[in-house]
Amino acid sequence: MENEKLNNALERFKQCNQKETSYSAFISSLTKMIDANVFYLKAICNNDPDVYYDRYFRTSKPVKAHTVVYIDFSIGFPKELRYGHWAYVYKVMNGKALVIPLVSIKNFRRKLREQELEIVVVNRGMLTPSMMRLDEMRWIDIQRIDLEKEVPERIQTPVEVIKEKVKEFLKL
Structure with a gap:
C-alpha cells in the first residue's frame, strides 16, 4: 500500500x-x-x-552531554556557521545531539551579545576562553562528530551556568 x-x-x-x-x-x-x-x-x-x-546511530566512543566535540556542519548559508567547528554538547538523544557551536574570542573589547555566552575550557592544561553561539544551536546526527579529533579535557564553566543561559535565551 x-x-x-x-x-x-x-x-x-x-x-x-x-x-x-x-x-x-x-x-x-x-x-x-x-x-x-x-x-x-x-x-x-x-x-x-x-x-x-x-x-x-552507534559511535565508537560515547557522546556525552557537557563535553566539547568537533563537528562537520557541512555547507550552510553564508551567515550560518559551517564546515568544521568545535561545539558544546548540550543533550544527546536517539542518535542526535543538541549542540551549541563554539567560536574563538577575537575581539575582547566588545560586549557579549544576548545570544553569546563566554565559557572556559581546559585544553592541554591551559584555561582557554571560548564563546558559545546560542543562536546557532541545532540538533545534529552524532555521525557528524569527528571522534578522531583531540578534544579539550573538560569545561571549566559550571553546567548550571550554561543551562541557565540557554533557558534565558530561549525564554523558557
Missing part, C-alpha cells in the same frame, strides 16, 4: 519534471535510500524502531 502511494507520487513528479536525466538520478538516489532504510529496519532490527535508533 505504501509502495503504491510512493510510486504514484513519483509518477506525478515525473510528469511535472521536464528533465528526464535529473528525474532518473533523483529516483535512483531516493530508491536506494528507501531500500536501505527498509532493509535495515526489517531485516536487522526486526521492525522495532527503538532497536533501529540504538543500533543505527
Whole structure:
C-alpha cells in the first residue's frame, strides 16, 4: 500500500519534471535510500524502531552531554556557521545531539551579545576562553562528530551556568 502511494507520487513528479536525466538520478538516489532504510529496519532490527535508533546511530566512543566535540556542519548559508567547528554538547538523544557551536574570542573589547555566552575550557592544561553561539544551536546526527579529533579535557564553566543561559535565551 505504501509502495503504491510512493510510486504514484513519483509518477506525478515525473510528469511535472521536464528533465528526464535529473528525474532518473533523483529516483535512483531516493530508491536506494528507501531500500536501505527498509532493509535495515526489517531485516536487522526486526521492525522495532527503538532497536533501529540504538543500533543505527552507534559511535565508537560515547557522546556525552557537557563535553566539547568537533563537528562537520557541512555547507550552510553564508551567515550560518559551517564546515568544521568545535561545539558544546548540550543533550544527546536517539542518535542526535543538541549542540551549541563554539567560536574563538577575537575581539575582547566588545560586549557579549544576548545570544553569546563566554565559557572556559581546559585544553592541554591551559584555561582557554571560548564563546558559545546560542543562536546557532541545532540538533545534529552524532555521525557528524569527528571522534578522531583531540578534544579539550573538560569545561571549566559550571553546567548550571550554561543551562541557565540557554533557558534565558530561549525564554523558557
